[in-house]
Amino acid sequence: MLDPHRLRIFRSVIANGSIQAAASQLGYTPSAVSQQVALLQRETGLTLFERSGRGIVPTSYGKALAVESDEVIASLSRLSGVVADLRDGVTGRLTMGYFASAGSSWVPRMARKLMDEFPQLRLDLILNEFPDGQQSIHPDIDVIVQSRYYERPLPTGYRQQHLADDPYVAVVHQEHPFAGRAAVSLAELRDEIWVDNDFANGMCRHVIMGACDAAGFTPRFQVQAQDHFTAIAFVAEGIGVTVLPGLAARKLPHTVRAIPVVDPEPVRQISVLIKESIVHRPIGQRAVELLLQCVATPEAAL
Structure with missing residues (x-):
């Protein structure tokens, strides 16, 4: 060795x-x-x-x-962390994975409350994004918020619980003809210049591409952005439109508008996966309860 x-x-x-x-x-x-x-x-x-x-x-x-x-080396570092926790008397540890928009909307409030209720808890948070439409689970993650598993078996040792349906919105500049609309059909966006917001070709891209196929067209991506925030910044400068999950469009510059997309309505379904080994432990149960509260009250304090 x-x-x-x-x-x-x-x-x-x-x-x-x-x-x-x-x-x-x-x-x-x-x-x-x-x-x-x-x-x-x-x-x-x-x-x-x-x-x-x-x-x-x-x-x-x-x-x-x-x-x-x-x-x-990463495993050795985690093991060193466990040893340090044991030496310092930390009795509980929870590792949680999340994707970016959940991280900015739900996870910080959930984490704050969980750490208040379990002062000795060691909470590790991991950004867990999936390129190329593939989903994989980091071996140390106890709880993970992600797009729902479909057409494939759940990872061994995990249970799945639905968290939220996340309908997509079109983000347009405030001077765009659609800016004052209550909704826009996907087909109406056919001839727009699109700003790609999921360059890794992950689950968000798969949802919108499937909806565009149903509407009979392929988006004309003229700008490749790496993430939602960058894509929205391009739209704010008057460069095209971007279509993304509503959860990613909650904090927008004043120069853009978010409009629900319909006919068809793209929806990302979000779930939480919980390791079976912690499902019945108080810390695991409370983590899921707090996530559900964050989803139900997105703008309110818990």
Whole structure:
């Protein structure tokens, strides 16, 4: 088994670009860092660095080891956190995953109340987004807010509970002809310039693309934005329109308007997944209760 301490030193050398810089960062002597790297190379039987001019660069083996060790180092860091919690007398720990718009609307209020009620709780929050329409669960997540699972089995060891239906809205500039409308049909947006708000091609994109297929057209994306906030900023400058879940459009610049989309009405269904091991624990039950309260009272304090 590889020595974790040597692995961390090796990763520091790669991150800092040299043994000298890694030694300065870690508070070691260059010879001590060089010795640990040499021992790791002997341990693995691989050449991890090679000479380049007056310095060194990682070999293909070194780069691969650095990438593959990410998860190991993260797990060791989490384990160190557990040890620290036990040493400090923290008796409960909950890890919660969320997507961006839930994180800005529901999760902070839920987390504040949960930490007030369980002062000894160690609450870890993880942004858990899914590229390319794929859904995966971080192995340490106890509770996760996400788009509802369909046409696939639930992850092993989890239960699912519906949280909310999240209808989509069209975000347009205040001077757009649709700005004063109570609703807009999806087909009416056919000829608009669209600002893409889900560049990763995640679940939000899949919902709207399915609705556009039903309406008989493909959106003309002329601006690629990485997220909802950036897409809305483009619209605020008068560049196109964007269509996104209503939850992502609750805090808008004064120069844009959000209009419900109908005929067909795209809807993102949001659920909470709970590990079966904590379903009946007070902390798990309370976390779900508070989430449901946040959904029911989006603007009110709990």
